[in-house]
Amino acid sequence: MYESDPGDISRPRRRCCQAADGTQRQLGRGRGALLEPALLIALARSEAHGYDLVRAIEEMTGGDVVPDTGGLYRLLRRLEVEGVVTSSWQESGAGPQRREYRLTDEGRALLAHWMEHLAVRRDALDRLIRAGMEQVPHA
Amino acid sequence: MYESDPGDISRPRRRCCQAADGTQRQLGRGRGALLEPALLIALARSEAHGYDLVRAIEEMTGGDVVPDTGGLYRLLRRLEVEGVVTSSWQESGAGPQRREYRLTDEGRALLAHWMEHLAVRRDALDRLIRAGMEQVPHA
DNA sequence: TCACATATATGTCTTATACATATAGTGTCC
DNA sequence: GGACACTATATGTATAAGACATATATGTGA
Numbered sequence: 001m002y003e004s005d006p007g008d009i010s011r012p013r014r015r016c017c018q019a020a021d022g023t024q025r026q027l028g029r030g031r032g033a034l035l036e037p038a039l040l041i042a043l044a045r046s047e048a049h050g051y052d053l054v055r056a057i058e059e060m061t062g063g064d065v066v067p068d069t070g071g072l073y074r075l076l077r078r079l080e081v082e083g084v085v086t087s088s089w090q091e092s093g094a095g096p097q098r099r100e101y102r103l104t105d106e107g108r109a110l111l112a113h114w115m116e117h118l119a120v121r122r123d124a125l126d127r128l129i130r131a132g133m134e135q136v137p138h139a
Numbered sequence: 140m141y142e143s144d145p146g147d148i149s150r151p152r153r154r155c156c157q158a159a160d161g162t163q164r165q166l167g168r169g170r171g172a173l174l175e176p177a178l179l180i181a182l183a184r185s186e187a188h189g190y191d192l193v194r195a196i197e198e199m200t201g202g203d204v205v206p207d208t209g210g211l212y213r214l215l216r217r218l219e220v221e222g223v224v225t226s227s228w229q230e231s232g233a234g235p236q237r238r239e240y241r242l243t244d245e246g247r248a249l250l251a252h253w254m255e256h257l258a259v260r261r262d263a264l265d266r267l268i269r270a271g272m273e274q275v276p277h278a
Numbered sequence: 279t280c281a282c283a284t285a286t287a288t289g290t291c292t293t294a295t296a297c298a299t300a301t302a303g304t305g306t307c308c
Numbered sequence: 309g310g311a312c313a314c315t316a317t318a319t320g321t322a323t324a325a326g327a328c329a330t331a332t333a334t335g336t337g338a
Contacts, residue, residue, distance in 0.1 A: 034264070044274035049285075065263055070287075070328080096286075097333085099285090115268070123203065125173070209319075
């Protein structure tokens with residue numbers, strides 16, 4: 001499947017525009033595809049646990065992206081398997097246990113790649129909106 | 140499922156933010172979700188057949204959205220079932236048969252609704268990009 | 279004790295998308 | 309005339325991202 005460099009034992013570095021099997025994704029991966037980059041940006045600011053990330057992402061997007069908690073935790077597990085984040089249980093006494101996530105170097109590289117894609121997507125979206133405005137009686 | 144107005148015999152008007160069964164969609168429906176609005180915008184300009192739409196959408200988005208032809212034709216059929224577009228075979232002699240699509244009034248209303256959502260999505264995307272730029276060493 | 283917030287997690291269904299493939303007509307180049 | 313490319317529409321199928329429901333446990337305040 002992968003024509004990996006023989007000197008490179010590690011998995012090929014995943015890109016946001018391709019799935020695990022190497023298949024291409026159009027404008028970044030998946031649907032609105034704002035959840036993964038939003039999560040990476042939030043984690044780049046500071047390590048956090050899942051429940052915090054939900055609110056950080058809401059705040060960052062002006063309330064427009066409200067992550068499904070189930071999906072968020074699943075995403076975090078997947079990102080950990082992929083080496084994008086690491087996690088550890090916090091020892092702190094009070095309240096339910098928390099798993100704290102940290103971005104790895106690979107995670108930062110993935111975020112940088114995401115940013116390029118988000119810029120492309122914004123350009124496409126801008127062009128589309130401009131084209132649409134010509135057709136719709138302006139509100 | 141639907142608490143439809145007894146005086147309203149027609150299907151409830153579909154919105155881009157909800158699926159056929161009324162379940163909500165986050166930022167417009169489905170994934171990058173640029174295909175449906177791009178298609179509606181292209182059809183608002185002028186009636187067209189599917190193959191033309193592929194290129195119109197590519198051109199409109201600066202080449203960033205390259206529709207899958209299979210998906211495009213399926214989308215057109217679905218939109219026709221929903222009353223968003225109508226179609227008719229063209230009688231013209233030369234070449235393979237073409238099915239020409241036209242936007243209905245309901246289609247124009249759907250497009251107007253889409254435009255609001257695209258604006259919201261652009262705002263969310265802008266906020267996200269700004270937040271991300273603070274974390275990523277600018278290229 | 280009951281409700282509520284915090285915190286993590288699984289189950290499951292739907293559906294857009296990505297890719298492959300099938301079909302048929304038309305033109306052209308050798 | 310056969311190979312090939314382009315136009316044009318369409319189906320088959322696998323994947324993975326949501327969207328929603330639900331389960332669990334801990335702590336707090338009424």
